[in-house]
Amino acid sequence: MRAPIGFRISNRRKSLKISQAALARLVGISPSYLNLIENNKRDIGGALLNRVAAQLDIDIDELAGRAEQKLLQDLEEAFADPMVESLPFRPDERRELVAQYPASAAALARLHRAYSGAIANADAYADRLRSDPLLSQLLHQILSGITAVRSSAEILEDVSDLDDAERRRFRGAIAREARTLSDVARNLIGQFETSSRNRRSVSPAREIDDLIIEQDNHFPELEQVADTLRQEIERAGPFGIGTLTDLLASAFNIAVVVGGEPPDPEFPGQYRFDAPRRVMWFQGASTLATRQFQLARLYGELAAADAITHTLENATLSTPTARRLASRAIGSYLAGAMVFPYSRMLQDAEAASYDIDHLRQVYHASFEQVAHRLMTLRRPGEEGIAFGFLRSDPAGRLTKHFPLPGLLLPNSGHACPLWAIYGAFRTPDTMLRQVVRFSDGSRYLFLARTVQRRAGSFREQPAMSSVMLACDVLHADRTIYGSGLDLLDLSADIPVGPRCRLCTRRNCASRQEEALSPGGGRAEIRAPLLPADLDLGDPA
Known part of the structure; x- marks a missing residue:
């Protein structure tokens, strides 16, 4: 918006x-x-x-108005919720609410977040009840126990000629079954409590989103620390895998192992730090770019633990899950700032017109690492192009999200099916570019390409993702990807939306869900061929 x-x-x-x-x-x-x-x-x-x-x-x-834009985006999502989307909202109602009553708008957005979190937890409980064999077994035990207690109680009540020994036996059976029921109920409650702690999937992601938006995708303290660490590393030798390996061994007594059995055979990742053994393990199929980045991340987390802790202390993180995910994100940010020093990276990016493949070669990095770093070049007075960042798995589910003020990027789920992030899967390893136009007239340049994790063996499936950068079309001519595009030709733009639920384009052939209808109009898709109010056949 x-x-x-x-x-x-x-x-x-x-x-x-x-x-x-x-x-x-x-x-x-x-x-x-x-x-x-x-x-x-x-x-x-x-x-x-x-x-x-x-x-x-x-x-x-x-x-x-970046704070206002974020609030508008939150309200767009809230007003598009199936529970309220049929209400007769005026087209400009959300904007007026933010402009005139910002506190009320923020309250609505927070309430919708809490509601979304509650729905997610309810869905998680339902999933566990349907699919968790332990919960199913516990429920069957409870049902069997209740049946046994009821059966014994009915015998005691209905059979009058029981002798004392038989009555004691049935009362003893009821007592045993009651104790068993109590134990099973405690186990069931424990399973639900564990589920509740582990399934808070909405709040942590939103809290990290808020942290990143508040910092405008840029952490000055971490940038300064990264410059200091980079200088320390370069005093020991050229920045790269060899020097990082030597420094980890000499400064922290950590060995780097490539190939062989992982420290945790159940862990499917390409790298793993075994803290008790002081070993950083990499799968043999891992790329040099992955090894360099993760070694820099490990060195940064060890050498600058205080800076990471200070950054997290200033953030609003209400759960252990949020703190864990935020700590990972901050460690990765620090590693990116070490691999791509800010001023040098900005100078190289501007000189190469933001050619990601060229920058990959210069810094011995991956496509995703370069794209991620370009998104963080927001230092006041020394800013690069403002990019948003998305990553999707082959099923279309968004797995990483860094917002761009003004552009409504979905927090989770799926984005608009017309976006380049999905089209990239049809042309692997090839950059796909789009000039898109949203219904409010805003225009963006989308750049997307697939990235693939190497398979470790014939039996292992290579993991593919799609990464997308987005910037305002006003900056497209500063990039190599704007070359050859007629940016003034609006007829060549691809009409898109944020995702079907939030999109107001009612005539889109790719629509999968009903549009948000400010006037509460009739559904346009998945409707019967005949109008619902048409009577067929002769009257009775």
């Missing part, structure tokens, strides 16, 4: 009593073009947005 940046510029300019002509002259554009921007008829971004923000003495995040 496009934020009204132009209106903010106009209001701020008027509050400072600066004329339109004066501001246009200060930022180097014509007054007529500034008038179009202020009326939200032209997009603004990049260097021009920075110049306008500087002249108006306003923070660029406040001017771009």
